[in-house]
Amino acid sequence: MxxxxxxxxxxxxxxxxxxxxxxxxxxxxxxxxxxxxxxxxxxxxxxxxxxxxxxxxxxxxxxxxxxxxxxxxxxxxxxxxxxxxxxxxxxxxxxxxxxxxxxxxxxxxxxxxxxxxxxxxxxxxxxxxxxxxxxxxxxxxxxxxxxxxxxxxxxxxxxxxxxxxxxxxxxxxxxxxxxxxxxxxxxxxxxVGMSAHADGKRQQAIEHITEMLEQLQEQELEQEHSTLDGCRDAIDKATAILLDQGRPGVSLGLDSAVHAINSALGAVDRRLAKWQSALDKLPEGQAVDLGTLTKSFPGIDDHGGILCAHLQLATLAIALKRRVVILQAVEHAQDDPNNLFESFTRVLKRDQQRLDALESSLAGVLVRLSTLELARPHGLRPVFTTAEVDRLMRAAHRIRLLGEGVVGDSRPxxxxxxxxxxxxxxxxxxxxxxxxx
Known part of the structure; x- marks a missing residue:
């Protein structure tokens, strides 16, 4: 304003x-x-x-x-x-x-x-x-x-x-x-400003996930979402206590929340490795069959499909982890009053680098997917139905859109x-x- x-x-x-x-x-x-x-x-x-x-x-x-x-x-x-x-x-x-x-x-x-x-x-x-x-x-x-x-x-x-x-x-x-x-x-x-930013990212992810899971009705993904969203209460309480220069105790449940977030990040790492491996196996410079692509990336041709849900769960886990990292950095800084800001930046930088690398790798997958060219359907018939053509065009459009939300300029x-x-x-x-x- x-x-x-x-x-x-x-x-x-x-x-x-x-x-x-x-x-x-x-x-x-x-x-x-x-x-x-x-x-x-x-x-x-x-x-x-x-x-x-x-x-x-x-x-x-x-x-x-x-x-x-x-x-x-x-x-x-x-x-x-x-x-x-x-x-x-x-x-x-x-x-x-x-x-x-x-x-x-x-x-x-x-x-x-x-x-x-x-x-x-x-x-x-x-x-x-x-x-x-x-x-x-x-x-x-x-x-x-x-x-x-x-x-x-x-x-x-x-x-x-x-x-x-x-x-x-x-x-x-x-x-x-x-x-x-x-x-x-x-x-x-x-x-506080960084914590508020991370919580804003969490809210955005929650909005998208809730809408997608209502359509997908995938119980495993719903459980993963519920577990992550349940971490917010402990993080909010720990944030309030640390910002009052107190020390969060075990009763807050922050340890359990951190374990749940780390487990979710482990799932993100595994999915990321599978996606990168699948992309590496695709023939370079050649059009890709949509059926082959959906085997490695289920839901890539659907609006709000499983792939999108996995990406939003990754966003949620990273946002929650960033808030936890900030809490840990503040706690370490307040433990050393004579080295307050240096302690804060040192602790923060170590874990932030891992999260930055994870986000960068996820962005790399999306960019690679968005540049793929889809092959025409295979079949004995010389012509294809309107439904087949429409599906291919919709899928091609959605795949190109995957790269739009990627932050290309990471300069400070x-x-x-x-x-x-x-x-x-x-x-x-x-x-x-x-x-x-």
Whole structure:
């Protein structure tokens, strides 16, 4: 959603550790383009991850159901409130703009986004629109600032150990006066935004699976779906506890949920290996008989067939696993307060790479299938029935469509995490989404 009021937008530069940088900040207002250039320079030169935080007026219409709500007592809400309060005391740019409710946009540069799992932060397509992106905040260009100008928020003097679990913000030693250290705030925002994004992918998969299974009436697939969907309750509870800096116990059932998700991912690996083997056996450069193809890929010629159900179950398992990985990364980071963000990114990267590779392999299968040419039906008759021709044409069309949803460009992009803050200090964190420059 674009802010057409063309007002001044306060912006903080947030570091996740104590860093030394050349003076890159602006003394006066900046354009959106100049802010993007500054973010890129800071990301390239900083020893620790750098993010920016902007504050915009809260849109009149906002679909809060897409985000994860946190009350005013949650660590993320408290870190944000303390940053706002302390900034208002020390900066005239912030004092008149950040009080009360507002829409806070944290932008993670591409370099940092790649560290925290770029595969998890791809756009989610809107239902019924092939090229649209799901997003309650951003417009088609990925911006909310419009013609607004950005004003750097000045030095923030706070107490607390920099980077520790109890820290809020501080000034980077020897660096720009506009650089604020706020590792816990960045950590929590990234964790909740990524978790909300993964849950959005889960909801999309559930919608498709439910519709397909009603038509297929496959009991084994229904059981697999029910087992995976039953993991959500434990993951939601564990997320709430960890984001309150607690420790999830055995009673939550998270161990059982992780086992079910890992078992489902094992099934995905087995199906993927069979699909890759079947494709490798096809004669290269030759048309393929539809009957031969359906033996290895049952339902490939049907809308919402078994192949589609298997692919959506894979999407569901991967989305749930991504949420679990984020939980594990947050837990490890909070166990080491002096190494908070580094611990988070290290743990997250290890498992995210496996999930990214799995998604890439599934995408590769879909692309290979979409490029196949179907052979004409074999038979003794010189002509074919209308039904045979129609089936072949429908199958060819559906096979070509398999490659449409594949994300071809995996280059890192800046990522935005929108946080709606109410007058009472409570927040709603929306899914992390890539944005254009």
């Amino acid at each position: 674009t802010d057409d009021r063309k007002g001044l937008v306060p912006v903080w530069t947030l570091a996740t550790g104590d860093v030394r940088l050349p003076v890159l900040s602006e003394d006066g207002p900046m354009t959106a383009e100049r802010l993007h250039e500054l973010r890129g320079a800071l990301a390239a030169l900083a020893d620790e991850p750098i993010a920016t935080l902007e504050v915009h007026p809260l849109p009149d219409k906002l679909d809060r159901g897409r985000g994860i709500p946190l009350d005013a007592a949650s660590p993320l809400a408290q870190h944000l409130s303390q940053l706002i309060t302390q900034s208002a005391r020390n900066s005239s740019a912030a004092s008149t703009s950040v009080a009360g409710e507002g829409l806070y946009r944290m932008v993670i540069p591409a370099k940092l986004a790649a560290q925290v799992g770029q595969g998890c932060l791809r756009s989610m397509q809107a239902k019924g629109a092939a090229s649209a992106i799901r997003g309650a905040i951003v417009d088609s260009s990925g911006r909310i600032a419009g013609g607004a100008t950005f004003v750097p928020v000045g030095q923030v003097a706070t107490a607390g150990a920099v980077g520790g679990a109890g820290a809020t913000a501080g000034v980077a030693v020897g660096g720009s006066a506009m650089l604020t250290v706020a590792a816990p705030l960045v950590l929590m925002a990234v964790a 992009a800046d990522v935005a995490i929108d946080i709606a803050r109410g007058d009472d200090g409570s927040v709603v964190v929306f899914p992390a989404l890539p944005v254009s420059a």
